[in-house]
Amino acid sequence: MKKIILFAVALMGTVQAMAQDPKKPDIKFSGFVDVYYGFDFNQPFSNERPDFLFNHTRHNEVNLNLGLVNMEIDGGFYRGNIGLMVGTYAQYNLAAEQDLLKNVFEANIGLALDKERKLWIDAGIFASHIGFESAISAQNYTLTRSLLAENSPYFLSGAKLTYTPNEKWEFEGGIFNGWQRIQRLPGNTSPAFGTRVTHTPNDKLTFNWSTFIGNDFPQEDKRMRYFNNLYAQLQVSQKVGLILGFDYGIQEESSSIVAVGDERAFEQWFSPVGILRVDFNENWGMALRSEYYQDEKGVIISSFSPAGFKTTGFSINIDRKITDNILFRIEGRHLQNASPNFEKDSELVRGNTLLIGSLAITIP
Template sequence: MNKFFITSAFLTGVITSTFAQTTDTTTTSAPTQAPTIATPASGLTLSGYIEAYYSHDFTAPKTAQERPGFLYNHKRNREVNINLAFVKAAYTSERVRGNLAIQVGTYPQYNYAAEQDLVKNIFEANAGVKLSKTRDLWLDAGIFSSHIGFESAISKDCWTLTRSILAENSPYYLSGAKLTYNTSNGKWTLLGSVLNGWQRITKLPGYSGPSFSTQVQYRPSSKLTLNWSSFLGSDRPDSLKQGRFFNNFYAIINPAGKFGVTLGFDIGSDRKPIVSGDRRVGNGSYVWYSPVVIARLATSDRSYLAGRIEYYDDKNGVIIGTGTPNGFQTWGYSLNYDYKILPNALFRIEGRVFDSKDAIFEAKNNSVSRTNTSLTTSLAISF
């Protein structure tokens, strides 16, 4: 199957003033490079992050104010807006740590829509204690960034401006308690957690049990990170008896080099629901999966080019419902350019195309289209 696209456009006049971000001390995954295990300096630090953006959807009608429903970042169409901005206080000592970050922007507006109003503006809020004097073993509890996947909501830490389809449709945040162990040589991270659910701060009504998640990460050198994360639980009421088992795999190759590659693969399954008494729709489970390849090239000490090819198959509509005969079976292609204006200021521009098996994208003249083309730019500043 040959796929080809050309996207070109012109944008001027994005001006912002900002806050920015420091590393979440409870996070162990590494979206851009393999982490080093080090004891952070003690004390309280304040930081912030802000990302302004403009997205132009060439396929949608001029009156369409939102990008397609399966996207949660850079969601607003044809308007300058803030994707994510937060201020963060982080406290660290030898045996205690804690983080509190308050957020605004269109990302929390859409991704936290199902949460109670009181917690929609919490990017993270967690407390941790080191359980061993001699081992890097921590117990953290609260709301924290998800360890599932190689991308986060903080765009500047990701290789592409927009998030991959698999990242947009798996947890960005989790709430519960987790136990994290890093080996003394910095090569292994092991994590186990008990959670309120699949990207849930407040439990889903009708779901009684906890969910569980794990992470195994191996970093044999600074040039390679291998990761397997899993989720076991449900995102459905108990009455449907739909258990969910989800796996995320990725490899980050040569992240700090001139040329790097990220390979990712998600696969999940929900057991088919009970529709009457103990009778199920059918035997087995509904399965969805998504592979993605991202390649990045440093064109100078201040600039990068990155390209992405991805596919998402959810024909049964478990995660992304379409109401069409073939469900969501969609290819994605993107190309972006990054320029570091200052050490803490990043300008980015990205062209992106989706190509679906069914016509699922809103188009001009009250029609629908199998393809969708867009251009997004952003300016992110951190301190």
């Protein structure tokens, strides 16, 4: 009860501050379009790339990965965002949601809980607090997403508190409807939780630790999932940037495979990644990526191989900035599993190679 009273007092203080500062809210519109052509050298018969990838998923066709229109409202002591999208990213990444929700990129509102606007509460659908890569490709070092980004939440729904005491620290904690879910899974009554700590000691270095704790199964087969994402981003020089990331998660095994009275073990997955970005000048740049993803028990990525998903990846991309808001990118990427796991000519092979180009426009 004491916590509820304190929260109500803070909320009343926010409303009073809003009444004292009834400024007209700033409204900004923005957009993003990412058109791509990708050629998968395994030449899948369905023209669909492996199902653990959710961006640039179509083979041998020109397609729209993401078309986005976004409106941002800043009222000083309140804020909001609503974004609508189309494209293959929305088609594949939100396939489990209701039809009316599949085109929602974000939809959230927030209130400042103090006069200095250091403490905020936001509720709705918003970008995930996990990871260093977003669904907007032009914001990332590489054209395609890293394996750890593709297989951790891009978005979450629920409510979160964000506290920014100064320019060097930011803290976030939230309660969510599940692991990348707008609606909670039928039969699941368990809330999920997440945290984020971001430390920026100077303008060249950022450290981040994000977590997720929750159950993403119906209650009769409840399996707790504990997940950590760590990364450091370093601007080595004006032209060179480096990102080092690591994901580690564990999840309880299914109760159906455990004898009565026995304790359930945990199944784990992990993924390290390193990305080096070099800008030759204002118009040309490149990035090199090395990564590994191991999910032996198929917790996140199912595998055709009995040995599980144990994949090493390498990529190189070249970027050409045509104007300040138009970016052309081309990337070559190779994935190699420890055992045959990728389909080619109705057989399983160890490797998968992609050559892809993209033209992205950011508005404004």
